[in-house]
Amino acid sequence: MVRAGLTTERVVRAAAELADEAGFDRLTPSELARRLGVQVASLYSHVKNAHDLRVKVALLALDELAGRAAAALAGRAGRDALVAFADVYRDYAREHPGRYAAAQLRLDPATAAASAGPRHAEMLRAILRGYDLAGPDETHAVRLLGSVFHGFVSLEAQGGFDHSSPAAPESWVRILAALDTLLQDWPRP
Amino acid sequence: MVRAGLTTERVVRAAAELADEAGFDRLTPSELARRLGVQVASLYSHVKNAHDLRVKVALLALDELAGRAAAALAGRAGRDALVAFADVYRDYAREHPGRYAAAQLRLDPATAAASAGPRHAEMLRAILRGYDLAGPDETHAVRLLGSVFHGFVSLEAQGGFDHSSPAAPESWVRILAALDTLLQDWPRP
DNA sequence: CCCGATTGCCTAAAGCCTTTAGGTTGATCT
DNA sequence: AGATCAACCTAAAGGCTTTAGGCAATCGGG
Numbered sequence: 001m002v003r004a005g006l007t008t009e010r011v012v013r014a015a016a017e018l019a020d021e022a023g024f025d026r027l028t029p030s031e032l033a034r035r036l037g038v039q040v041a042s043l044y045s046h047v048k049n050a051h052d053l054r055v056k057v058a059l060l061a062l063d064e065l066a067g068r069a070a071a072a073l074a075g076r077a078g079r080d081a082l083v084a085f086a087d088v089y090r091d092y093a094r095e096h097p098g099r100y101a102a103a104q105l106r107l108d109p110a111t112a113a114a115s116a117g118p119r120h121a122e123m124l125r126a127i128l129r130g131y132d133l134a135g136p137d138e139t140h141a142v143r144l145l146g147s148v149f150h151g152f153v154s155l156e157a158q159g160g161f162d163h164s165s166p167a168a169p170e171s172w173v174r175i176l177a178a179l180d181t182l183l184q185d186w187p188r189p
Numbered sequence: 190m191v192r193a194g195l196t197t198e199r200v201v202r203a204a205a206e207l208a209d210e211a212g213f214d215r216l217t218p219s220e221l222a223r224r225l226g227v228q229v230a231s232l233y234s235h236v237k238n239a240h241d242l243r244v245k246v247a248l249l250a251l252d253e254l255a256g257r258a259a260a261a262l263a264g265r266a267g268r269d270a271l272v273a274f275a276d277v278y279r280d281y282a283r284e285h286p287g288r289y290a291a292a293q294l295r296l297d298p299a300t301a302a303a304s305a306g307p308r309h310a311e312m313l314r315a316i317l318r319g320y321d322l323a324g325p326d327e328t329h330a331v332r333l334l335g336s337v338f339h340g341f342v343s344l345e346a347q348g349g350f351d352h353s354s355p356a357a358p359e360s361w362v363r364i365l366a367a368l369d370t371l372l373q374d375w376p377r378p
Numbered sequence: 379c380c381c382g383a384t385t386g387c388c389t390a391a392a393g394c395c396t397t398t399a400g401g402t403t404g405a406t407c408t
Numbered sequence: 409a410g411a412t413c414a415a416c417c418t419a420a421a422g423g424c425t426t427t428a429g430g431c432a433a434t435c436g437g438g
Contacts, residue, residue: 006415030395040396042416050396106347113352121353136355140363143350144337147364151340152332158295161332163302164310166325174329174378175336181376187367195386219424229425231387239425 019098061099066116078130197235208287250288255305267319
């Protein structure tokens, strides 16, 4: 009997690949076991159950995203930082649609707090410090940016922009430019 | 044998309620049959399979949303129209989380084209005619608004705004105001 | 009003998927 | 070399989806 050499990490990594190739909803223990050349039950040593498997992929995705974002932000500020951060988001979702879908999973509060999610918000706040926003306005702006990035990327992934011109990337560039000017002159109530 | 009096419409309506109460991912033929007091196989006269059931709920949701939006837009223009449309979106998602999740389902192109989806885009365009946007800029703006609405609503539904203040509705109001001013003075390249 | 067709719902069964319990064997540490 | 741990297995229970085929309630036509 040749051992496959599974570890939790290798299982999760293979799960992430499966999700990217087959879609997040086809990430199941049996499909994964098939791909790993292993009996289904063997996975249960590394993962609590099917849901736990998906959560672990989500955490991996959030972590990878935060890592890329941090790297992209190094040495940038203002508009440059905004665009770099946004592009990381979009590129990641296009490269890894399954992982991105996983990252959208609703995590229970404790898990969410321990995930890389808060790091994202922190980076957005850091970007906004390059603009001149007072206290709560910064929060509103964080939420606006988060909404736009997530919304655009998931509509694009869903094919929502496929049947109209101009192509999606052009809108992306123009939208980022528009957000930049909006942040420079954020309207007070 | 007392008949339950199923029709495709009643099945889909019950499915929508189930999705709202239990979550879209728990919308399954067996759960639905249980709730309708009917054998699972009976559903298959009204619905092709589990996926078809979900698609039908998605189409119902898109249609309901478009109907509400059209009603809300009657007699409004400019900022009023923008806010009314946005609120329809957010309120619907909060009232009917399962249906809203269903509406996010990726439909095949033919089904999508025949759905109420295009009506949404058309209404957004109509709203934007109250602002002064040239050709492709209107498309960019449609996409921005679509992204913000969808992004905010799904982040909120996911609980993304739960653990920071101010509360989400305040951000919603401020974000809509910000979008209004942005549209009034849309930056050209 | 009744007869035949249609439709609504059923039982049965096959095949998949998830999860648990328990056993065996390879690797590792002393 | 022996003991221990981890990796992987087989077996089995139970749920879910889907198809096939059958009976009975209802409805339209004579």
